[in-house]
Amino acid sequence: MSDNLLSLKNVSKEYSGNRVLKDINIELKKGEILALIGENGAGKSTLMNILFGMPVIHTTGGYEGTIEIEGEKANIKTPHDAMAYGIGMVHQEFMLVPGFTITENIKLNREITKANPVSMILGKRLESLDFEKMNRDARSALDVLDMNIDEFLPVAGLPVGHMQFIEIAREIDKEGIKILVFDEPTAVLAEAEAKNLLIAIKKLSQKGIGIIFISHRLDEIIEVADKVVVLRDGEHVATKPIKETDKFEIAQLMVGRKISIERVDSKNKDTSDESILSIKDLHVSMPGEKVKGVDLEVKKGEIVGIGGLAGQGKLGIANGLMGIYSSRGEVAFNGEKLQLNDAKAAIQSGLAFVSEDRKGVGLLLDESIEGNIVFSAMQTRNDFLIKVGPFGFIDSTKIRQHAKKMIKDLDIRCTSPLQKAGRLSGGNQQKVCVARALTLNPQLLLVSEPTRGIDIGAKKLVLDLLKQLNEEYGMTIVMTSSELAELRSICDRIVIICEGKVAGVLPPDAQDAEFGLMMSGSSHNAEGSEV
Amino acid sequence: MNNAYTGERLKSKSGSSWVADNIVTLIFIAFTIFGFVVSDGVTMNFFLTELSSRFFRNAFLVLSLIIPVVAGLGLNFGIVVGAMAGQIAIAIVRYFDMGGVSGMFLTFLIAFPIAAFAGYLTGILYNKTRGQEMIASLIVGYFANGIYQFIFLFAVGVIIKVPADHPMIKPDGVGVRMTVDLVKVEDGGLKYALDKIMEIPFMWAILLVAAAVLLLQVFRYVRNKNKATFIGQKNTTLINSVICLILIGISIHAIVTKSSLMMVRKVPVVIGVFIIALCIFNEKILKTKLGQDFRSVGQSQHIAEVSGINVDRTRIIATIMSTVLAAWGQIMYLQNMGTLNTYGAHTQIGMFSVAALLVGGASTQKANIRHAILGTLLFNSMFIMSPEIGLSLFGNALLGEYFRTFMVYGVIGLALGLHVWRTFVKGKEVIE
Numbered sequence: 001m002s003d004n005l006l007s008l009k010n011v012s013k014e015y016s017g018n019r020v021l022k023d024i025n026i027e028l029k030k031g032e033i034l035a036l037i038g039e040n041g042a043g044k045s046t047l048m049n050i051l052f053g054m055p056v057i058h059t060t061g062g063y064e065g066t067i068e069i070e071g072e073k074a075n076i077k078t079p080h081d082a083m084a085y086g087i088g089m090v091h092q093e094f095m096l097v098p099g100f101t102i103t104e105n106i107k108l109n110r111e112i113t114k115a116n117p118v119s120m121i122l123g124k125r126l127e128s129l130d131f132e133k134m135n136r137d138a139r140s141a142l143d144v145l146d147m148n149i150d151e152f153l154p155v156a157g158l159p160v161g162h163m164q165f166i167e168i169a170r171e172i173d174k175e176g177i178k179i180l181v182f183d184e185p186t187a188v189l190a191e192a193e194a195k196n197l198l199i200a201i202k203k204l205s206q207k208g209i210g211i212i213f214i215s216h217r218l219d220e221i222i223e224v225a226d227k228v229v230v231l232r233d234g235e236h237v238a239t240k241p242i243k244e245t246d247k248f249e250i251a252q253l254m255v256g257r258k259i260s261i262e263r264v265d266s267k268n269k270d271t272s273d274e275s276i277l278s279i280k281d282l283h284v285s286m287p288g289e290k291v292k293g294v295d296l297e298v299k300k301g302e303i304v305g306i307g308g309l310a311g312q313g314k315l316g317i318a319n320g321l322m323g324i325y326s327s328r329g330e331v332a333f334n335g336e337k338l339q340l341n342d343a344k345a346a347i348q349s350g351l352a353f354v355s356e357d358r359k360g361v362g363l364l365l366d367e368s369i370e371g372n373i374v375f376s377a378m379q380t381r382n383d384f385l386i387k388v389g390p391f392g393f394i395d396s397t398k399i400r401q402h403a404k405k406m407i408k409d410l411d412i413r414c415t416s417p418l419q420k421a422g423r424l425s426g427g428n429q430q431k432v433c434v435a436r437a438l439t440l441n442p443q444l445l446l447v448s449e450p451t452r453g454i455d456i457g458a459k460k461l462v463l464d465l466l467k468q469l470n471e472e473y474g475m476t477i478v479m480t481s482s483e484l485a486e487l488r489s490i491c492d493r494i495v496i497i498c499e500g501k502v503a504g505v506l507p508p509d510a511q512d513a514e515f516g517l518m519m520s521g522s523s524h525n526a527e528g529s530e531v
Numbered sequence: 532m533n534n535a536y537t538g539e540r541l542k543s544k545s546g547s548s549w550v551a552d553n554i555v556t557l558i559f560i561a562f563t564i565f566g567f568v569v570s571d572g573v574t575m576n577f578f579l580t581e582l583s584s585r586f587f588r589n590a591f592l593v594l595s596l597i598i599p600v601v602a603g604l605g606l607n608f609g610i611v612v613g614a615m616a617g618q619i620a621i622a623i624v625r626y627f628d629m630g631g632v633s634g635m636f637l638t639f640l641i642a643f644p645i646a647a648f649a650g651y652l653t654g655i656l657y658n659k660t661r662g663q664e665m666i667a668s669l670i671v672g673y674f675a676n677g678i679y680q681f682i683f684l685f686a687v688g689v690i691i692k693v694p695a696d697h698p699m700i701k702p703d704g705v706g707v708r709m710t711v712d713l714v715k716v717e718d719g720g721l722k723y724a725l726d727k728i729m730e731i732p733f734m735w736a737i738l739l740v741a742a743a744v745l746l747l748q749v750f751r752y753v754r755n756k757n758k759a760t761f762i763g764q765k766n767t768t769l770i771n772s773v774i775c776l777i778l779i780g781i782s783i784h785a786i787v788t789k790s791s792l793m794m795v796r797k798v799p800v801v802i803g804v805f806i807i808a809l810c811i812f813n814e815k816i817l818k819t820k821l822g823q824d825f826r827s828v829g830q831s832q833h834i835a836e837v838s839g840i841n842v843d844r845t846r847i848i849a850t851i852m853s854t855v856l857a858a859w860g861q862i863m864y865l866q867n868m869g870t871l872n873t874y875g876a877h878t879q880i881g882m883f884s885v886a887a888l889l890v891g892g893a894s895t896q897k898a899n900i901r902h903a904i905l906g907t908l909l910f911n912s913m914f915i916m917s918p919e920i921g922l923s924l925f926g927n928a929l930l931g932e933y934f935r936t937f938m939v940y941g942v943i944g945l946a947l948g949l950h951v952w953r954t955f956v957k958g959k960e961v962i963e
Binding site for chain 2: 097127
């Protein structure tokens with residue numbers, strides 16, 4: 001028997017032929033804090049889903065490799081099994097029932113009951129709840145965390161910092177808890193709250209609980225963890241004791257060199273000094289991608305990349321400008337004030353948007369390609385219509401001509417302009433989205449996650465297309481993407497968004513570590529030391 | 532996070548937009564008062580007699596809707612299925628000429644497995660139509676009605692052999708008659724079988740209930756007065772106590788002076804006891820593990836699932852409970868009516884009960900006993916008053932009838948519309 005509390009051996013996972021985890025080996029000792037770090041899509045969540053026995057794993061064919069808990073092979077099929085093995089999880093999005101009190105949440109489905117006459121006949125499920133005991137337990141769990149909040153308060157309306165602690169209280173209230181997983185616990189917390197949390201985590205580890213701490217904040221990891229495991233693209237890149245490394249190295253390991261899309265510097269590019277879009281203090285309330293005060297200048301004729309980790313607000317910027325989510329701030333476009341919260345005004349002023357949500361917002365899947373291409377222009381600008389009195393008739397000849405031209409220009413592979421958009425491959429769907437945006441004759445094109453969900457060959461085509469639009473037609477492009485590599489391949493400069501704000505602007509040929517540190521929100525510290 | 536903060540949190544729950552939250556209830560109160568003002572033909576006696584008999588008929592059915600709402604299934608129009616189960620039980624008991632109190636309880640007993648099975652199937656359907664339970668419940672009612680008609684119109688006589696001369700069977704020997712007399716309990720039937728066990732004057736009933744509620748309030752106050760959670764409820768307790776005192780005063784006055792209020796029709800004690808028992812049951816079940824599971828599932832299926840609660844099973848149990856209670860409610864309803872309208876008695880039950888619950892201030896996500904009781908009273912007040920208003924305003928009672936229909940569906944529409952609107956407003960986060 002080893003002294004390992006938990007060991008994962010050669011754990012792999014495939015989603016319909018797509019390998020998302022490859023041979024992960026992790027060992028966790030009692031009272032140890034292990035930090036797990038990686039970019040979005042690196043496989044952190046999948047790994048934790050495996051550990052926690054989430055249904056999504058077993059409905060897609062299970063996993064390979066073995067999990068051992070205290071030296072014995074564990075077979076975790078459901079979250080229930082995971083709990084039985086003493087694995088607890090503090091979720092990123094709160095698993096709290098807002099209408100319940102703190103006690104009820106801490107004791108969710110582990111309520112203490114006492115028998116009553118009815119339950120003696122009809123079974124345990126009809127036993128009454130023993131609120132006194134439950135309150136007492138909740139109290140003591142909260143006391144461990146130094147929370148002096150009243151346990152009978154409803155959870156709805158509590159500050160997020162408290163909700164996080166209630167989640168933790170629930171886990172430590174469980175009997176025989178051995179391993180506690182924290183999934184980005186500090187992502188939603190303010191600085192002071194995060195500090196408290198880290199103190200609590202240390203305290204718990206001193207009690208002998210093994211802790212897996214998932215975070216992208218390098219400073220926190222350095223502060224709290226004993227060792228760090230870096231994942232990249234589903235691969236186990238490194239395991240290092242924290243004393244033998246620094247955040248510079250971790251950042252480099254995390255970002256790494258991916259399959260590089262070669263950057264060809266353009267020769268005849270005329271970027272003027274004239275500003276086309278100027279954003280001041282933009283706030284957007286896009287769920288999960290909140291923007292909290294972004295300032296940004298875009299010059300005519302350039303390609304600006306917006307990067308950053310998921311949930312930091314990079315997607316919110318374009319969505320806010322286009323009036324899809326409610327927003328506030330000062331935006332000047334072409335020297336004129338842009339009306340926010342009004343999609344039609346945004347389009348009419350000369351902005352066009354290729355959404356990251358291709359199938360939801362971007363395309364009418366059951367509509368023909370030509371219908372998709374002209375749809376926005378027809379709706380907002382009355383193009384392609386023959387006006388007869390109050391009625392507008394669709395000008396199908398003109399639409400056909402235009403669609404054919406677009407299909408030829410953008411090289412959309414299809415059988416005819418009448419083919420349904422839903423039948424196209426991802427890359428071609430993306431091209432239809434671009435074609436629709438171009439039909440609006442925009443002066444500035446906002447493109448979000450243009451290569452999401454399309455294969456590597458098509459990726460290059462889409463990126464080449466954007467580059468071509470920029471170079472040949474002088475179109476200004478603002479491209480948002482989670483994939484740093486593709487931003488670096490075509491953008492003139494890259495803005496990194498962290499926690500809803502601009503963390504910094506980097507040239508595309510800056511070093512990996514610089515990007516990594518900036519995305520983790522710790523660049524201000526790094527600047528002082530020699531990079 | 533000191534205690535001042537706690538108090539503030541608990542208090543701030545009330546207030547905000549009280550009128551908007553209770554708009555449906557307020558409309559109905561205003562309507563009833565308006566009815567009294569414009570129509571001069573309605574005496575208090577007539578009104579209370581009508582109201583009490585309707586209340587005792589319907590309250591049980593309305594109360595059967597609470598559990599599904601708590602369990603997050605929304606308004607269970609599917610209680611129609613339960614009502615049919617109740618009617619099948621009544622038809623069986625009636626066919627074999629059983630009756631009296633024992634016959635009544637046999638009816639309850641027979642209805643139980645039928646309703647439980649139907650509820651089980653309905654529950655499975657709700658699990659498959661997650662998020663659309665209300666539409667599904669509406670449709671399942673219509674679908675079940677088809678099966679019900681098949682059994683009663685065709686199976687009885689063709690598949691199940693019955694004598695053509697049985698008073699329940701149509702003269703041609705196939706199918707059950709449109710209306711079946713349940714025969715008075717004195718003659719060995721089911722009519723008034725529960726009502727006649729014991730009846731007390733209306734004002735006595737008011738006195739008893741008011742006194743009991745007052746005692747309960749005092750008891751709660753004494754037990755909880757020092758608990759911090761009680762702060763927000765203090766005023767409610769006070770108001771409730773005052774209302775009870777007023778009612779006690781009025782009823783004692785009426786009893787002592789033998790005023791005209793004593794002429795209000797007597798009320799059936801047993802039904803009353805059943806209604807109170809169901810209230811207590813609804814209240815107590817929520818304090819058990821099962822009830823807590825209902826609430827967890829109702830608040831968030833996802834969180835409940837992750838916490839290891841068997842969501843599907845819990846939802847099925849809630850549906851079964853509701854269906855069985857509805858079956859019993861329908862039996863009580865019919866023994867009071869005295870005749871079984873074989874093909875019509877159940878059809879409106881779902882709509883009317885749901886409307887009544889909504890009128891009481893419930894929503895698709897929140898319902899409690901107060902909503903059910905208040906709703907039953909107000910909704911039936913509207914039923915009583917609308918022909919009177921039609922008569923006195925337009926000289927035509929029929930116009931009031933149309934108005935009834937308008938109000939029933941209007942209320943459901945308004946409540947659902949308000950619900951959607953509120954979720955929309957909540958979902959649309961505005962930047963502060």
